[in-house]
Amino acid sequence: MKNVVTILGNIDLTWTDYRINNENVEYFRREIKKSTIYFLDGVVILRKQVLPAKPFKNLQVEKSIKTNFMTLDIETIKLDNDYGKLQPYLICAYNGKDSISSFNNNEADLINTFMDKLLSVIKSGTTLIYAHNLSSFDGIFLLKYLYNYGTVKPLLFNGKLISIKLQIKGETKSKNKTIIFKDSYLLLPQSLRKLCFAFKVATIKTFFPFNLNNINYSGVLPKYEYWTNISPSTYENLRNEFKYKMWNFQIEATKYCLLDCVCLHQVLTKFNELIFDKFKINIHSALTIPGLSMRIYKTLFMPKNKIYQILGKEEFNIRQSYTGGAVDVYKPSNRTTPWISNIKGKYKVLYYYDVNSLYPFVMAKFKMPVGKPIVFEGDIRKVDGSALGIFFCKITCPNNLQHPILQRRIKTSQGIRTIAGLGSWESWITSEEMDNASKFGYTFEIIRGYQFEKENIFKDYIETMYNLRLEFEKEHPMNYIAKLLMNSLYGKFGMKIEMTEIEIFDISTEEGQLEMKEYLDIWNISIQDCVKIDNNKYLLIRNTMYALNYDEELEMFHGLDVNIAIASFITSYSRNHMSYFKNNPNFNLYYSDTDSIVIDAPLPDFMIGKSLGQVKLEHKINKAVFIAPKVYGIN
DSSP: OEEEEEEOSSOOEEEEEEEEEETTEEEEEEEETTEEEEEETTEEEEEEEEOOOOBOOOOOOOSSOOOOOEEEEEEEEEEGGGTTEEEEEEEEEEOSSOEEEEEOSSHHHHHHHHHHHHHHHSOSEEEEEEETTTTTHHHHHHHHHHGGGEEEEEEEETTEEEEEEEEEOSSGGGTTEEEEEEEGGGTSOSOHHHHHHHTTOSSOOOOOOTTOOOTTOEESOOOGGGOOSOOHHHHHHHHHHTTTSOEEHHHHHHHHHHHHHHHHHHHHHHHHHHHHHHHSOOGGGOSSHHHHHHHHHHHHTOOTTOOBOOOHHHHHHHHTTOOOOOOEESOSBOBOSOSSSSSOOOBOOEEEEEETTHHHHHHHHSOEEEEEEEEEEEOGGGTOTTOEEEEEEEEEOOTTOSSOOOOEEEEETTEEEEEBOSSEEEEEEEHHHHHHHHTTTOEEEEEEEEEEEEEOOSHHHHHHHHHHHHHSOTTSHHHHHHHHHHHHHHHHHTOOOEEEEEEEEETTSHHHHHHHHHHHHHHGGGEEEEEEOSSSEEEEEEEEEOOOEEETTTTEEESOOOOHHHHHHHHHHHHHHHHTTSSOTTSOEEEEOSSEEEESSOOOGGGBSSSTTOEEEEEEESSOBOOOSSOOBOO
């Protein structure tokens, strides 16, 4: 049943042959180095090879909580005579005790005054400064001027500014100072006003007349129409407050801006305390809430040497199987009588259900692809009937299926679209979605693919976050945090490894002009945008990739921790779960999306509840007309 063969002489080559009896069919298997070859009647039916990969690295808990950081806010007015251009006039910052501010309608003077004050108060080392929604106006404004103070390294992802690193140069007193500007909205994606209520901070965000653009105004309280998001009763309270005193734009704007900095500092402080108390991790170690969730997972929950990086050609191929949900309208109305009729319209009662935390549910329940990927050619299911992986197949949908459940991408005149239709096609698909579709009459011819081991790797993480939501009442900030962490981890595994690089060039000298020309000559194909930031300086944005290096001796790739196979399995398990509601003889389906359905009969009681994966009845509908922004179902 087993034979070890060694070639004698100068050639160092050994392999092992096996005879395998599988379901009364006898195979011949040869294992040679990292490859495995299967023969049937002398013909190769399958080739497999273990691919080199680097495991995700487990992290350690942090020893102490970090409390040193600052918050920043920039206020602007809208210039009526310049097509609504935003003009910054005020910058404030706060470190938990003291504040600084700069007020000026000249951009250069505004930022120069602020930076001089900032550099005089920060110490040597690295200073973290958070701005809520840095990736929008605040970050772009800062980029225009920070290059005057040192080396600027912006970090962009998917076209969004994530952070800005400034290494100070120049005077002796500013040496060894680094400032990192971060976007707090990427950690807590809610408005600052809502966060103040959610975290129950001592300072409450106030109101300001943002429609007033005269920064030199001083007089009676501005009229109601100048204020935004303010109730009449709140405005009336302000009128009483300023009944016998002047309202001064500069004074009130500075108070409002500084108060925003204080509110944000208190929110982030409480957020950090809650995270460190539960997980012994500082929020400052992450840039985004998905990044923070991944850090918690790697530190406390991730099994060692189970999850591997998937990069290069393998990442590209497997990503073809990665699609999300879809918005489909099957019956546009629940009216049962003709529209063109004198008879009074009659309607069928509909039930709108939503699945509780669909992605976390499948993460906790099902096994995921782990271990190094094994590439294969041939039909692996002929050798291993339960093989798990991502397969490239010829797929055929049964012609009588009312609601097709498998998605595919097609080219249209409007670009790439995802549809679920009839017919035959070739595509990448997870083994679990393939098996589920087989129950609906789909047939598959496996051509090649990637095989993995399988293990439940998220159960403890998801259950911990879910139990935190049960432990803390809905109004407690920990309930909100646990919900964010529970729903954010999945996306990190499916991250694209494309990144954006920014370079700033000063063309006031011949040397600078030559440097920019050489950069354009080298990277011209990948240049995404060129922004003129003043008369002599240009900001070039280009798409780039992480440096992916292969160490042959260690058999490891060094790159970004992404595993698109896991992300693809999560979404495919979710589509499998939703397939129960399609082509179901117990009811008619009117509408569906990623985790919701509208049907014309109530679901059984055992399916309804608050647990993960159960459904809740959102609406009982008497009359409805369904319109989808994009209809993917094609008959």
